[in-house]
Amino acid sequence: MxxxxxxxxxxxxxxxxxxxxxxxxxxxxxxxxxxxxxxxxxxxxxxxxxxxxxxxxxxxxxxxxxxxxxxxxxxxxxxxxxxxxxxxxxxxxxxxxxxxxxxxxxxxxxxxxxxxxxxxxxxxxxxxxxFNFGYAFAPASLRGVWTFTSFGSDGTLADVVELIQQGNPTANGNGLVANSNATFGCEHQVRGSLAGGVLCVKINTAGQLLRGYFFAYSVNEGEGVSNREGKGPDQVLIVRRLTTSQGVGTGIVYKAEDQESAPPGALASHIERLAEGWEADN
The missing domain is CATH 2.40.128 (Lipocalin)
Structure with missing residues (x-):
């Protein structure tokens, strides 16, 4: 980390x-x-x-x-x-x-x-x-609309996602929170070398990993790294919370569109695999 x-x-x-x-x-x-x-x-x-x-x-x-x-x-x-x-x-x-x-x-x-x-x-x-008095280090604190912007050798990339559904914890986390079609999910890491940060993955509807994200954040802002398919090179990542879990904007309001769902369990599988790979690098 x-x-x-x-x-x-x-x-x-x-x-x-x-x-x-x-x-x-x-x-x-x-x-x-x-x-x-x-x-x-x-x-x-x-x-x-x-x-x-x-x-x-x-x-x-x-x-x-x-x-x-x-x-x-x-x-x-x-x-x-x-x-x-x-x-x-x-x-x-x-x-x-x-x-x-x-x-x-x-x-x-x-x-x-x-x-x-x-x-x-x-x-x-x-x-x-x-002083963080509004967001505990818990899965529910990740609910809401977020932007993920990274830049580096892959160019400038951006995602806007609404994390709304909470699932079970992975091996090193305390509970996966995903978007409506389970193609993007994030989890607080509580064990291993990534403990204290948030690990996210983006996959397609076939369950294939597209991108990994790891960041630390405070209240509504975060910074970290992103890479393609869980592999290097790492890109600088800037993260911003746009709405709370109640849909109250923190500066910008965004409404997610319904999309085709990915296979069940695919997000959790990639979270666990990336956690092990990143931990091995450290």
Whole structure:
């Protein structure tokens, strides 16, 4: 898994100063996630600029918020963490907040678009991660409409699929989820060297393997590798969730068409075979 994803990231980042951008949204200090109120971060990266909003507490227990912004270079960021006060409250008239000092700099080094490490003023470095509260590592989380776009020596290829029907788990997975005619299926891998990622296959209605996909994802976005008939060379793969399992769009709405079904069991068979082959390569 790591070898193939690192290769994909290397290709994506060739000639670029930034191999990835952190996902916008709610981030947490990983060790502080315990189901109780605590500290949290909202990150937004646009065109090399990172904005960090943080909610935390004063030494006396009062809640407060901070803001930092600046350049994100080589997956690293450092800027003063500014405190603000005096702004509008619920029911107030127009009021403008003012800067109320800074406890010091906040520094972040990102290890992927969804993970990293942060150093707060007067604290040691700790791990942070994109907070995924909507999609458990379970088969049902793969339901919905997805796009798969890969590029490389085979050219630029794209698939749009709606994963709607859940089947039994394969040898290394926790439950196969397929489209309506069972020609495209994906599964979370929970054992072997691919554990932690998602393995997908595309087959024809005769049950023959056309393409394999392997990726890691967070919430609605994923990156990984794709290859023809389960063989090299690998292509860079970009994955995007377009709708939830309830059909709610995450940005684009797509309706799948009915197609002829593939033989029963063909998707599961290819998933297991590819898992063994990829595992042997690592």
């Amino acid at each position: 790591l070898k193939r994803l690192i290769a994909a990231v290397a290709l994506l980042g060739a000639g670029l100063a930034q191999a990835f951008m952190p996902q916008g949204g709610t981030w947490v200090v990983t060790s502080e996630v315990n189901g109780k109120p605590g500290r949290g971060l909202a990150l937004d990266a646009q065109n090399g600029i990172l904005v960090v909003q943080m909610y935390a507490y004063e030494s006396g227990g009062q809640p407060t918020f901070y803001l930092a912004s600046g350049a994100l270079q080589n997956d690293r960021f450092s800027a003063p963490l500014m405190r603000y006060s005096g702004g509008r409250y619920f029911g107030s008239g127009p009021r403008s907040g003012v800067e109320a000092g800074s406890p010091g700099n906040v520094s972040i080094r990102f290890t992927s678009g969804a993970t990293g490490f942060i150093t707060f003023p007067n604290e040691p470095e700790v791990a942070i991660s994109r």
